[in-house]
Amino acid sequence: MNTIYYIGHSSEGFNDGGQSRNKAFATYFIQKGAVIVPVYSTNHFVRFGFLLAVLKIMLFSKNNTFFIHQGTLLVLFPLPLLGFNLIRKVVFGILQHTSKRNDVTIEVNDLPYEQAKDLELPVSEISKVFQDKLYALQNVKYVFASHEMGKYINETFPLQYEVIINGSNAVHTNFDSEELPACFSSAETKFIYAGGLNKGRQIEALLSHFNNRKEILILIGEWGEWLSDYKLPDNVFYLGKFKEDYAHYLTAKCDVGIIPYEASRFYYNVCYPTKASFYIAAGIPFLSTPLLELKNIFEKTGMVYFVPFADWGRFIDDFDSTGLQDIKEKIAVEKHNFYWDALLSQY
CATH class of the missing domain: 3.40.50.2000 (Glycogen Phosphorylase B;)
Structure with missing residues (x-):
């Protein structure tokens, strides 16, 4: 029987686009009966336990479906760790192993390297290396948050992708009794x-x-x-x-x-x-x-x-x-x- 694994993370915050998107996808996969695999905790021991659980699933799963957020991969494998060549090879080796044996989709909400450059934020060259290796994976499908983003990546890395733009929820009216500013x-x-x-x-x-x-x-x-x-x-x-x-x-x-x-x-x-x-x-x-x-x-x-x-x-x-x-x-x-x-x- 095919199992759907949703590997994601979320944290509370105001109208953060990435977190809103993650929560929407998580809700969608819960409704589809997916196995929800958390990866984030403020407790480092719990977080390490999540990492081991994810690695076990990735290494031994076969003929199942995986949906993983790009940002979630960076929670599991932070950029400072990916700066080490050996660790990077192991991580992407595991991802490639998983994609050869399963149906894997990676959701891409943004391009951290290009975003940092244009928003005048600290630019990490490792994020460019991470992106290039991620989009070069074989047998992987991608979901991009914009058409232009998908087209831009596809020019360098021909890949199979679709687009789901960022959405929103209906307005809640349960605040009607509150006094407005x-x-x-x-x-x-x-x-x-x-x-x-x-x-x-x-x-x-x-x-x-x-x-x-x-x-x-x-x-x-x-x-x-x-x-x-x-x-x-x-x-x-x-x-x-x-x-x-x-x-x-x-x-x-x-x-x-x-x-x-x-x-x-x-x-x-x-x-x-x-x-x-x-x-x-x-x-x-x-x-x-x-x-x-x-x-x-x-x-x-x-x-x-x-x-x-x-x-x-x-x-x-x-x-x-x-x-x-x-x-x-x-x-x-x-x-x-x-x-x-x-x-x-x-x-």
Whole structure:
């Protein structure tokens, strides 16, 4: 009898795209009756036990199905360990052994090496070695989080893959009895940025476009503590981080989501930001720089505004709030297509 092994990990956090994706896949495989194999624990002894359990399954399994997240492999085998040539050979030898005897799929949410370069994060050359060896495995299928990502990898490593973009859940309304932050009472158009607020994501440049305006800008997400010491304009509100359900509820109370990523950077053009589906599932359009993967999906839908970042000031000046309701009605019809249930039903 064929056994499905789902090897994944998750941790609590605000609207983190990778974790949201992992949780959605885990739920899907639980519903399919898969054997869920955990790999992460804050207790190092427990974590080592998980590693031994995974290695045992990989070494002795035959004619079964494996689904493994790329990020989960890095939890099992951290990059510092993979920096040792012998360990790297053993790890990829085991993966190749498993794929020859079983049906193995690896899910790829991002490209850590390219992401680090474009987000001006510390770049690990070992991550490039890891990626190259991972995509060169034989008899392995892949699931990418964007079409452009799959095309980019397939140019160097011809492989068998499909695409499942990042999705979202329906908005929970069980917060209706709670009092909203004061900024939501404004009658002005409310723009919202929901996601990571580290400085590498054009947040300071975004603030400059909303300086001295009547329109409201709301910022929610992790890594925004530096904003507490930043002199924000009176129309800009940093609310902090929240659990995903409540953040989604707040987003649905706004008018337009925001994706301000620098369109000249390679990684932003090949990734599919989780916040795109997050906004659509919340029932609101979003304003984005003209990013290739997002344009592929949304350009002809009438649900998204694609504007070069330099022209955002003019766009906000000329924003047609009267037509917003028509766009929201269109999104209300289409948003279920961006729910995780609908996206994973294709898999």
